[in-house]
Amino acid sequence: MSRADVRADMGKGAGRIDPDLERWRLILGAAVQQTLPIDDAANGVACRQDAALDWLYGRDEDLRRRGIRPSTPGGGSGEDRRGGSEASALTVVDWLDEIHQLFPRDTVERLERDAVDQYGIEEILTDPELLSRIEPSATLLRAVLRTKHLMNPQVLALARRIVERVVRDLMERLQPQLRAAFHGSRVARPSRVRLARDFDFHGTVRANLAHYQPEERRLLIEQPRFHSRARRHLETWQLILLVDQSGSMAASVIHSAVTAACLWSLPGLKTHLVAFDTSVVDLTADVADPVELLMKAQLGGGTNVAKAVAYAAQLVENPRRAIVAVISDFYEGGDSSRLVGEVRSLVQQGSVVLGLAALDEEALPAYDRAMAQRLANVGAHVGAMTPGQLAEFVAERLGR
Known part of the structure; x- marks a missing residue:
């Protein structure tokens, strides 16, 4: 701008x-x-x-x-300062x-x-009078997360209200599309359960053609047909989100928290959310409350992706029913060879590893392409996704 x-x-x-x-x-x-x-x-x-x-x-x-x-x-x-009128x-x-x-x-x-x-x-974010006037937005939320360590308790309380407002708006916008990815799809198999949403129009017409009355141009329906609805099997899958807390990943941190909250209550899908820089913090206990989760996030600092992936490997219960999504710019501050080795190990034991350079509504990443290529070479799926695309990917895997 x-x-x-x-x-x-x-x-x-x-x-x-x-x-x-x-x-x-x-x-x-x-x-x-x-x-x-x-x-x-x-x-x-x-x-x-x-x-x-x-x-x-x-x-x-x-x-x-x-x-x-x-x-x-x-x-x-x-x-540049000078006298004048x-x-x-x-x-x-x-x-x-x-x-x-x-x-x-x-x-x-x-x-x-x-x-x-x-x-x-930053005075806009640390002065209570100013903060109370500014319009809540996703950009302001990212700025709050970067500067909340500078805020006194009074300002922090105002900032929390901004976080609540933006998160609520995000959830209202994202939740329908995330949940839609997991809804059962109709299949061409008859059902005895008569639900309007599953009414089979073409099947009903074919089954009742013998009852067509040409003089009245009406079709009498004696045998209405309905589709059955297949549901995806979610019982044994884990989704482990590893989120890089470096400053450039602020938008992805926000959307990861909201995405995890939206997926949290889906039956059978066990969701974990882990934040990392040079340390690893398991935030799964706060997934149901994304506001609290974001207020605990600490943006900035170094990056040790290998350490986070090693932690995720410990969480995996059934390797062939686990998706590990590493959301990072892949600028590894730790041992890059160890990172490649950890990802290779997860892939070889049957887990799906996603390397997401961005998880937000724009999905426009900036990342270490050389490291991303190394991870892709050992079997990781590397790219950038919106929350809706991630949900569709997970739902597709769970439906297999």
Whole structure:
């Protein structure tokens, strides 16, 4: 996200002066301050929009490299500060107030996201007044998980409410598609159980053609037909999710927690959730409460994937009925040869090993491709999945 993106959106019809001219002025910002100055009298809102955008995007290193200074003093580094007649610098509180007044909700969310993710303005997440104003979002949740160790108890309580709100929204969106992967499929076998959802229309027509009344153009149904419904056998399978807690895997940590919670109560499917960095923490006891689980997660630190896979091997009860999903960027900080050996051992004893470089709704991974290839060479299935695709993969295996 850049200043030009937001300005371009907001510049459309933003002012009462020439809209095309105003749009370009909003996009270019301080670079054209002398050529296209803001007409305060005609368009005071545009002036405030410009100051709010420059407070954030004036921090961009590319602007300083090109010698362009922000139009407000809030965004520059120490050597950029100078005297002038600009408006007073905005505080974080002032800036949040301004953007909520000046911009529509979707733009506010983009600005808040960039403030936290792109420019690391952590004050938004550690000040209770600010945190209570910001709009909950998946991006904010990731930022909370990264910075919750900096929060005092009061702020942590506010942060927990954000976690609860975002997790609830995620579960409402993901649970139907995850559960749908495990629903029984209809098969071409008759059933004596008469359920409307299993009504066999074509079979019913064929069975009752002898009762067709041409003069009335009606078919009398004497023998309705119904399908039977086959259910997948889940009784003996384990799903072990190993989740890398390194900072780059924040989105996957969140979706792993929600996915595990959605699958937890399925009959016969035994789900484990294990988080790891250089240590291994079994979070299975908290799977039913993804909010509590996420509040216990510790993002950042090193990575020892081999150690986590070795722990998963100890959890396996029946190797031929176990799926071990390693969710990681595969930048191994431990012994890479040991990791390959542990995965090879699991595959050779009959377990299914998934190497997932991402588990979220976008499934756009960044990972160590060389290590991923080594794991694929010893039998792991390597790729990236959405939670729904993971559920479909597991359901397919369980149905065999």
